[in-house]
Amino acid sequence: MDKQLEMFMTKHIPMIDEQLQQLLTGGYSPISLRESMLYSVKAGGKRIRPLLVLAVLEDFGVQSADALKVASAVELIHTYSLIHDDLPCMDDDDYRRGQLTNHKVFGEATAVLAGDALQTAAFNALASLENTSAEKALALVRLLAEASGAKGMVGGQILDMEGEKASLSLEQLEEVHLHKTGALLSFCIEAGAILAGANENQIAQLRSYARNIGLAFQIKDDILDVTATTEQLGKPANSDTDSEKSTYPSLLGLEGARLQLEKYHTNAIECLSFLPSDKSYLALFADYIVQREL
Amino acid sequence: MDKQLEMFMTKHIPMIDEQLQQLLTGGYSPISLRESMLYSVKAGGKRIRPLLVLAVLEDFGVQSADALKVASAVELIHTYSLIHDDLPCMDDDDYRRGQLTNHKVFGEATAVLAGDALQTAAFNALASLENTSAEKALALVRLLAEASGAKGMVGGQILDMEGEKASLSLEQLEEVHLHKTGALLSFCIEAGAILAGANENQIAQLRSYARNIGLAFQIKDDILDVTATTEQLGKPANSDTDSEKSTYPSLLGLEGARLQLEKYHTNAIECLSFLPSDKSYLALFADYIVQREL
Numbered sequence: 001m002d003k004q005l006e007m008f009m010t011k012h013i014p015m016i017d018e019q020l021q022q023l024l025t026g027g028y029s030p031i032s033l034r035e036s037m038l039y040s041v042k043a044g045g046k047r048i049r050p051l052l053v054l055a056v057l058e059d060f061g062v063q064s065a066d067a068l069k070v071a072s073a074v075e076l077i078h079t080y081s082l083i084h085d086d087l088p089c090m091d092d093d094d095y096r097r098g099q100l101t102n103h104k105v106f107g108e109a110t111a112v113l114a115g116d117a118l119q120t121a122a123f124n125a126l127a128s129l130e131n132t133s134a135e136k137a138l139a140l141v142r143l144l145a146e147a148s149g150a151k152g153m154v155g156g157q158i159l160d161m162e163g164e165k166a167s168l169s170l171e172q173l174e175e176v177h178l179h180k181t182g183a184l185l186s187f188c189i190e191a192g193a194i195l196a197g198a199n200e201n202q203i204a205q206l207r208s209y210a211r212n213i214g215l216a217f218q219i220k221d222d223i224l225d226v227t228a229t230t231e232q233l234g235k236p237a238n239s240d241t242d243s244e245k246s247t248y249p250s251l252l253g254l255e256g257a258r259l260q261l262e263k264y265h266t267n268a269i270e271c272l273s274f275l276p277s278d279k280s281y282l283a284l285f286a287d288y289i290v291q292r293e294l
Numbered sequence: 295m296d297k298q299l300e301m302f303m304t305k306h307i308p309m310i311d312e313q314l315q316q317l318l319t320g321g322y323s324p325i326s327l328r329e330s331m332l333y334s335v336k337a338g339g340k341r342i343r344p345l346l347v348l349a350v351l352e353d354f355g356v357q358s359a360d361a362l363k364v365a366s367a368v369e370l371i372h373t374y375s376l377i378h379d380d381l382p383c384m385d386d387d388d389y390r391r392g393q394l395t396n397h398k399v400f401g402e403a404t405a406v407l408a409g410d411a412l413q414t415a416a417f418n419a420l421a422s423l424e425n426t427s428a429e430k431a432l433a434l435v436r437l438l439a440e441a442s443g444a445k446g447m448v449g450g451q452i453l454d455m456e457g458e459k460a461s462l463s464l465e466q467l468e469e470v471h472l473h474k475t476g477a478l479l480s481f482c483i484e485a486g487a488i489l490a491g492a493n494e495n496q497i498a499q500l501r502s503y504a505r506n507i508g509l510a511f512q513i514k515d516d517i518l519d520v521t522a523t524t525e526q527l528g529k530p531a532n533s534d535t536d537s538e539k540s541t542y543p544s545l546l547g548l549e550g551a552r553l554q555l556e557k558y559h560t561n562a563i564e565c566l567s568f569l570p571s572d573k574s575y576l577a578l579f580a581d582y583i584v585q586r587e588l
Binding site: 024027028029030033034037080089090107108109110112113115116119120121123124128133135137141143145146149150151155156157158161162262268269 | 318321323324326327328331374375378381383384403405406407409410411413414415417418420421422427428431432433435436438439440442443444445448449451452453455456459471478487
């Protein structure tokens with residue numbers, strides 16, 4: 001990984017973790033529920049989404065005292081979706097990132113409710129910003145709701161489920177990903193841009209960047225599922241192949257998928273041409289997404 | 295039922311239903327998801343929560359073009375909680391209000407996601423008010439999140455689940471209900487008060503009213519579970535007794551529960567003394583809650 005990006009991550013991940021902890025421990029809530037929520041939030045992962053929010057601000061050279069809270073709100077949404085996704089009635093996964101899934105530890109009922117409360121906590125976080133105008137904060141609530149609800153992430157999960165029963169065209173596959181993972185990634189970028197005070201033109205460019213890295217992220221996931229080992233992934237490798245799910249490699253072949261990945265990567269970088277520095281953090285993230293090994 | 299209240303309900307329920315429909319059909323989302331969301335939202339029920347929001351405004355003699363949207367947002371939260379509550383891993387109910395529960399019709403995975411997306415839609419509704427200041431709208435988002443999340447409704451559901459395994463004291467039972475159902479009812483009243491421009495003192499009185507009708511509502515539910523027939527309830531009667539769950543009648547006896555109900559009713563009415571009319575809609579609702587037969 002690029003040294004500059006690695007330093008950025010090493011610096012910010014503990015701050016994100018601390019903010020997440022703070023958002024979930026203030027005030028009274030039943031201990032078992034809080035433990036279940038914290039378990040999955042602490043299970044970690046790469047914190048790509050919150051880091052992207054922070055990267056936008058960094059690239060604009062703008063500081064916002066609320067950036068960490070907004071960044072963490074996205075991670076709460078992401079975490080809730082993983083908990084529900086892992087449930088027996090959904091993907092029925094026992095492990096996630098090498099750890100037992102939430103319902104294996106706390107039981108299904110608590111896992112459902114922990115997911116529910118994490119979603120609520122995300123909106124609570126956005127409604128409790130202290131250094132952002134009410135207009136901007138409300139715009140963030142609206143954008144997060146659009147990105148994560150029936151027209152965004154949750155809609156994408158339904159499309160994904162339905163897609164498992166059929167063989168999808170490339171267009172249909174991208175439709176799934178643009179909703180299931182792309183919408184929330186786009187929120188990260190747009191939220192960062194709003195906090196940074198970006199203009200409409202810049203926001204449009206950044207949306208296009210987000211769309212491209214979102215698709216690149218998914219292609220890379222599909223490729224890794226074919227090429228990485230179970231140990232590297234922390235979940236069974238080739239799980240997509242086993243289920244005969246449509247993926248980029250299954251539709252385009254492994255080499256075709258890699259070419260497509262490079263295309264989206266190039267597109268993403270081009271969208272950043274308006275930024276002063278030619279090695280922006282957003283560009284480094286685009287590089288990281290295509291180069292990562294897990 | 296009181297004629298004045300009946301007319302109020304007959305007038306407003308179709309408006310609430312139409313607003314709910316509108317909130318869930320704008321823009322693109324997968325058809326199966328939308329159908330699942332609409333199925334439970336249309337399954338109806340008494341619309342007590344949205345009607346309470348509107349009743350506050352009526353009692354203050356204030357009109358708000360956003361009142362229906364705020365009222366419907368609460369109903370979306372209530373509906374999502376019912377869908378998740380009915381899941382096999384939670385209460386495992388096949389019927390709700392005499393109709394098949396969501397997961398019996400659409401499958402568990404879709405039911406989980408429909409609940410998730412209904413929660414999101416509620417926050418989206420509050421973030422999309424057109425005639426309310428951003429400050430007020432953001433306060434509503436924050437209050438709804440507090441009322442419905444880990445410290446409110448969802449926390450109450452956890453307390454309720456844990457309570458089923460133990461015999462509760464009256465204080466513990468009230469703690470469950472103040473969270474599980476009371477928090478969202480309080481939101482209705484406070485949201486109406488905010489839209490009506492009530493002052494701090496009035497809001498404090500109304501919060502106390504809400505607390506009292508919330509507990510009254512639950513005692514009445516418990517009493518009806520003992521005294522009503524399965525047909526009247528649309529779900530198996532005596533379901534609480536069968537599960538040996540702590541209830542007001544089990545702790546206080548049926549007569550003791552009725553006395554307690556009357557106490558909360560009286561308290562609720564007293565909180566409304568600041569209102570000009572001595573037969574306010576909120577007072578009529580308090581009467582209705584203790585007198586209803588289902």
